[in-house]
Amino acid sequence: MMLCITQSVQDEIVFAISKPNCRLREGKMMEYQKKKNKLRPPRRRAMDLTLDDLNNQRHVTLTTEFDSDTLAKESSSIQHLDFSKNAINEWVWDWNLQNGAIKHNKKWLEIIDDKDHRLIHTIETYLNIIHPDDRNTVISAIERCIADEGPFHCQYRMKTRGNQFILVRDSGDVVERDSDGKPLRVVGAILNITEQIEQERTLRMLAFQDSLTGVFNRGYFYEQVQQRLEQSESNLYCAIISADVDNFKLINDRFGHQSGDNLLCFVGQQLLTLTQRAEDIVARFGADEFVVALFFDRDKQSEHLTSTIAMSETIVANIQDYGLNTHASPDFHLRLGLYHGKIEDSLEFRLHLADIALSHAKRLNAPNCVCYQEWMGERFAIRRELMRCLEQDLSEHFIAYIQPIVDQKQNIVGGEILLRWRNQAGELVPPIKFIDELETMRKLPMVTYWLFQRVISMINQYQWHHLSFSINISPSHFSNTTFMAQLMSLLAQYPEVKNLKMEITETVMFEDVAAIRASMDDLIDHKIQFSLDDFGTGFSSIDHLLQLPITELKIDKSFVGNIEHEQNRSVIELILAMAHNMKLSCVAEGIEQAEQLDYIRALGCEKFQGYYFSRPVPEDEFVALINNQLLS
Ligand code: C2E
Ligand code: CA
Ligand code: CA
Secondary structure (H helix, E strand, O other): OOOOOEOOHHHOOOOOOOOOOOOOOHHHHHHHHHHHHHHOOOOOOHHHOOHHHHHHOOOOOOOOOOOHHHHHHHHHOOHHHHHHOOOOOEEEEEEEOOOOOEEEOHHHHHOOOOOOOOOEEOHHHHHHOEOHHHHHHHHHHHHHHHOOOOOEEEEEEEEOHHHEEEEEEEEEEEEEEOOOOOEEEEEEEEEEOHHHHHHHHHHHHHHHEOOOOOOEEHHHHHHHHHHHHHHOOOOEEEEEEEEEEOOHHHHHHHHOHHHHHHHHHHHHHHHHOOOOOOOOEEEEOOOOEEEEEEEEEHHHHHHHHHHHHHHHHHHHHHHHOOOOOOOOOOOOOEEEEEEEOOOOOOHHHHHHHHHHHHHHHHHOOOOOOEEOOHHHHHHHHHHHHHHHHHOOOHHHOEEEEEEEEEOOOOOEEEEEEEEEEEOOOOOEEOHHHOHHHHHHOOOHHHHHHHHHHHHHHHHHHHOOOOOEEEEEOOHHHHHOHHHHHHHHHHHHHOOOOOOEEEEEOHHHHHOOHHHHHHHHHHHHHOOEEEEEEEEOOOOOOHHHHOOOOOOEEEEOHHHHHOOOOHHHHHHHHHHHHHHHHOOOEEEEOOOOOHHHHHHHHHOOOOEEOOOOOOOOEOHHHHHHHHHHHHHO
């Protein structure tokens, strides 16, 4: 491989030779003649040139400008430089500091086109073929050597035929001095290291790069970002984006690994479009896991974040349009989670929080990058802990609380089973904080099944066959075939248990109603009854709801709690009238005061639930409540 840098037109360096036998094209020669008369600086010895002189020359005119004696003398001694012709792959040079002539061995012909005098020239000529950006380095290396600071070694880009630059390593030293110690001759050798450097670069890249997508690998990402975080001044921010493709495994299965690989390469390229500064890095951490580090100025934080999120939306859309998302393909999307860290955050911590944001992007089916927020962290901690609990005996971590349901005479006729979770700190966590998480983790049916086992075991243990117990069920349970099969097999084992209810909400209407209806019918065959929870808060039409085999309505506590408002009283009256008309029984939830009970009881409601009678209680307290009732 060849490192090819072509110099721009403006940087074009003019070569011209003043000797009569030089082969310059006519036009160039005339141009040169003009320049020579007008612009040529007075001749000086190479040693007299200052750094500024050399460096400021954009168009250095190549001119050997030696008198014929010097030329003849120097030419005759060129041969000795070719001793190495077949032995080593170097350009050898010999610089006479007295007359300024630099001689080269014949290998030099590989570089410069002219065949006559190019083996002998001046330092100005030489600098002309060095890349402008590298000239300073070379000049100061030479100056130090001539100033007796020892041999020089430097690396620079040198222009060869076809205006291509190669990378060379040049080393030389003073080999001859006068009686005062003043340098007279410097000899050195130039080695083409383009390929060597390129190989080193390739090796380095292999060690740093992800071979499939070409973005960086995890090792390089950690090393570089860590370094940048340590070095960065306090006004530099680092945001981390964690990205992965939902259902990536299915893409491999469905379309083959080549398609999967192509998609990953595309994702890598797309993520590169988010980078704006040289410090930004995109890396692939695992199969379809990518991480991006973006650096930006503190005062531009919100501007930068807004543009990143806007760009992320385009990327997510591009991935979706990639061509694999057809009706026959699994649903796959790129998900992105971003954490814009605080200065003091460690890289690990940043990655961790970006991952949390990513998990929320997945949960929300976000069409763009989701930024981390504090509450996400709490949820993540809950999720992790739940995960651990679910791997163990559920009875050690979950508790079935029971809230009594009473009849018009305030006798307990049953209870609602309400789940509680005891976390690592020993606190009793209410369902509002973990039910959704269990649902997202698709573990709620497993816990519901455990609740059914618990209730059946209590009914049998305490002979509560005359009581009715209800368990809350989200719509997803009906399509979970494992749950349905397990539950039906459990119910079949206990045919004596006849008073179990499932509380469903109006959200079932958003699902496949026909399929849910079929599952409900199967459950009815196993003596399950259905109660419609939180009635009055949803938006479903009553007609639709009544397509389902429901036998009970639960009037939502929001109406009961605000009974002083006429509007709420009207709703309660309407629900009760309708329920009675349709031969459905009613439970009024959230009774906290005697007035509420009196009012709703007077309307003919059959059952009541609320703190007025009892809060949800653990099993032993519920046993005590039942026993007290029996005694009274
Ligand atoms: P929900 O089904 O409407 O359950 C009634 C909630 O109202 C319970 O809250 C109960 O403690 C509370 N409550 C009862 N009486 C009163 C009262 O007089 N005043 C007030 N202000 N509140 C009262 P909890 O136990 O915190 O449960 C909250 C929700 O969590 C439940 O609402 C239910 O939707 C859900 N949930 C509880 N356990 C489960 C479960 O095992 N599975 C599912 N899917 N959801 C559950
Ligand atoms: Ca309920
Ligand atoms: Ca309710």
